[in-house]
Amino acid sequence: MDAMIQDMGVQISGSNFYFMDNMNGRISYSGKLHFPMPEKQEGVTIYIDLDSDLLFEGLDFRNF
Numbered sequence: 001m002d003a004m005i006q007d008m009g010v011q012i013s014g015s016n017f018y019f020m021d022n023m024n025g026r027i028s029y030s031g032k033l034h035f036p037m038p039e040k041q042e043g044v045t046i047y048i049d050l051d052s053d054l055l056f057e058g059l060d061f062r063n064f
Contacts, residue, residue, distance in 0.1 A: 001047045005030055017048075027052040 009018030009030060020028040029050045036043040 001030070001032070005032065024051075025054060 004020075005018050008020050008022050010021060011018050012029075015031075016033060017029050017031040020030050022028055031048040031050070033046045033048070034043055035046070
């Protein structure tokens with residue numbers, strides 16, 4: 001995930017979320033949250049992916 005964020009991500013200022021320019025037709029964001037834990041030297045990192053739904057707009061041929 002770190003490599004993908006580094007390659008395609010544009011950081012949203014003031015956050016640990018990145019706009020992902022992955023050209024998949026959706027608006028995509030990835031987040032990286034790190035939680036230090038006293039039991040582990042490195043802590044825990046959680047990654048979150050958010051993708052919009054695909055919305056198709058076109059002509060509507062229904063009769064009203």
